Amino acid sequence: MPYVPPTHTVERSMRATLGVRTVAGVDEVGRGAWAGPVTVCAAVTGLRRPPEGLTDSKLITPKRRTKLAAVLTDWVTSYALGHASSEEIDDLGMTAALRLAAVRALEALPEQPDAVILDGKHNYLGGPWTVRTVIKGDQSCVAVAAASVIAKVHRDGAMAELGAEYTPFAFADNAGYPSPVHRAALEEHGPTALHRLSWSYLDTMPRWQHLKKVREDGDTGEQLGFDF
Structure with missing residues (x-):
């Protein structure tokens, strides 16, 4: 698929139709991880031409x-x-954690x-800001793409640093997301202080099931179906 650079189309439209001056692009990283925080970046870019190669962080090599x-x-x-x-x-x-971070x-x-x-496509932020949701905005909107890359690199770096403290979990490689090494470490050592204890991975680990936290509303984020 050929590279299609993001644009300021949505931002220009919001400025023209809503009369707003400053528009921030917002994106998150870490929603599907087993360990570590969810991180949100808010970026303001104006209407300048973006750096070459800017797109969704997941489509760019780590280097x-x-x-x-x-x-x-x-x-x-x-x-x-x-x-x-x-x-x-x-x-x-x-849902509430995403809003808090944002x-x-x-x-x-x-x-x-x-x-x-x-x-x-889900507005987890709400007021007092005027919000426009854009599916795959991290590919099509300059400010969102910039937020995507900054958030990803920052969180990956933080998880890599923590990896030195939790060596068996290989956080430098998986950033707290599911992986065979991560699962094996969990089964042997149990969750760390960084792990999310309301996540369903504990259901498959009888040795550590007693540590699972159950929310009354059942909202762990794994059932939200966000189209990110």
Whole structure:
């Protein structure tokens, strides 16, 4: 599939129809992981031409992604990161945890945006911002793509650092996501302080099932069906 660069089409439309000035692109990483936080980046880019090769972070090789993130952090008008910990995910459920992380990111921006472009089809953010959801916005919208890359590189780096403390789990390789090595370490050692204890992986590990947290609303994030 040929590379199609993201554009400012959605942002221009929001400016024209809603009269907003500052639009932030928002994307998350870590929603499907077994361990570690969910991380959200909010990025404001203006209407400048984006760096070459910018697209959804999942479509870029790790080496290229790291280099691109270094360029983007200087190129964007502003950006900020927000996190919700595994404990907050267990206590609140993924929907509320995503919102918490996104609010933390948006409120950390030096200038508050008038509107937000949110990757996906579910508006987990809500007010006070005007929100427009865009399926595959991390491929089509410049600000969302930039947020996608920055968030991914930042969280992967943080999980790699933690990997030195939790060597058997190979967080430097899997960033807390499911993998054969990760599963084997869980079965042998049990979950760490970084693991989400409301996740269904514990259902398949009889030795550690007693540690599972069960929410009354059943919201672990695994059933949300987000189209990210």
